[in-house]
Amino acid sequence: MRGLAVTLYVMLGISALVSAFAVVTLIYRAGLWDDIAHGRRPIREPNEFNDTLALFWRPYGFAQLALMGVFLVWFYRARRNIDTYPGQERRTLSSGWAIGGWFCPVVNLWFPPRITLDVWRASDPRAHHGGRIPRAGLVLVWGWWITFVATTTIALGVRYFGPDDDPEISSLLVDAVADAEGARTVSLVRAGIFVVQIVAAGLVIAVIAHITTLQNKREATWATWAGPAFGAPAPPTFAPYAVEPAAAAGTGLPGAPHSPPTPSPPPRLG
Numbered sequence: 001m002r003g004l005a006v007t008l009y010v011m012l013g014i015s016a017l018v019s020a021f022a023v024v025t026l027i028y029r030a031g032l033w034d035d036i037a038h039g040r041r042p043i044r045e046p047n048e049f050n051d052t053l054a055l056f057w058r059p060y061g062f063a064q065l066a067l068m069g070v071f072l073v074w075f076y077r078a079r080r081n082i083d084t085y086p087g088q089e090r091r092t093l094s095s096g097w098a099i100g101g102w103f104c105p106v107v108n109l110w111f112p113p114r115i116t117l118d119v120w121r122a123s124d125p126r127a128h129h130g131g132r133i134p135r136a137g138l139v140l141v142w143g144w145w146i147t148f149v150a151t152t153t154i155a156l157g158v159r160y161f162g163p164d165d166d167p168e169i170s171s172l173l174v175d176a177v178a179d180a181e182g183a184r185t186v187s188l189v190r191a192g193i194f195v196v197q198i199v200a201a202g203l204v205i206a207v208i209a210h211i212t213t214l215q216n217k218r219e220a221t222w223a224t225w226a227g228p229a230f231g232a233p234a235p236p237t238f239a240p241y242a243v244e245p246a247a248a249a250g251t252g253l254p255g256a257p258h259s260p261p262t263p264s265p266p267p268r269l270g
Contacts, residue, residue, distance in 0.1 A: 001081070004074040005212040009205060011067045016201040018060055019194040026191035033184035072099055074208065079115055081215050082122035093118065113145040116207065123214035137210070144203035151196045158189055 079098040093101070093115055101111030120133055120141065133141075 001074070001077060001212050001215055004070065004077065005208050007070055008067075008074060008208055011063075011070060012201045012205050015064065015067060016198045018063075019197045019201070022194045023191045023198075026187045026194070030184045030187035030191070033180045033187065037180035037184065071204075072102065075099075075112075075115075078119050078123075078211055078215065082119055085122055085218070109149065113141055116141050116145075116211075119211055120207075120214075123211055123218065125218075140203055140206050140210070144200055144207055147196050147200035147203065151193050151200060154189070155193050158186055158193075 076095065076098040079095045083095060093111060097111050098115055101115060102108050104111075117133060117138075120137055124133070124137075126134075
């Protein structure tokens with residue numbers, strides 16, 4: 001778990017830095033479109049800028065897919081781990097939903113945070129015995145989930161239903177102004193989406209760190225209780241003692257090993 005968690009910290013940190021870069025570039029592009037709408041810049045400048053950004057966004061998309069894959073592996077393992085914990089009567093969803101719950105329509109809005117809360121509760125002995133997760137934990141989990149769903153929904157809505165942020169500017173002045181203003185609005189909305197994504201990355205890092213720490217502590221505790229692994233040589237439970245010569249002759253301590261008695265010499269005749 002610790003290795004996967006560290007990998008996620010690095011990947012999410014890089015993703016947050018890239019999102020910050022995206023915010024800056026989108027705000028700059030919105031300024032270009034605003035200048036075009038007011039006739040202060042030629043049309044070709046935003047198009048050249050967009051061609052440069054296109055070389056950057058495709059690798060970023062593949063990196064996000066890799067991040068999602070690593071997160072799903074961590075999420076599934078965290079859910080499977082709680083099946084080994086004693087007294088987990090409050091499990092609500094099987095471990096298979098730790099992956100399937102992300103891809104099934106409708107339930108993917110509810111199952112991931114529900115599983116996350118189950119894992120948190122089962123991993124934390126205080127939450128398990130008390131039946132409730134601390135308020136800070138609820139804020140972290142629901143804060144991450146709300147920001148994640150909000151950014152995903154808005155991004156899809158802007159992509160499929162909003163104005164084009166890279167339009168083919170019409171030769172007519174009125175249409176050119178309308179296209180440029182629409183592209184400026186979309187650029188600003190997308191900049192806001194990336195800002196919220198940075199917040200979501202920070203929240204999910206906190207969730208991953210807390211659950212991983214709780215589960216590592218439980219594993220360390222069990223390792224202490226379990227003792228040496230099966231088949232490993234165990235240390236002696238008492239110090240061996242040396243058998244005294246007298247004891248070896250049959251006159252030693254009770255329970256000491258006895259040697260057979262020495263026969264008496266035959267009597268001498270005459």
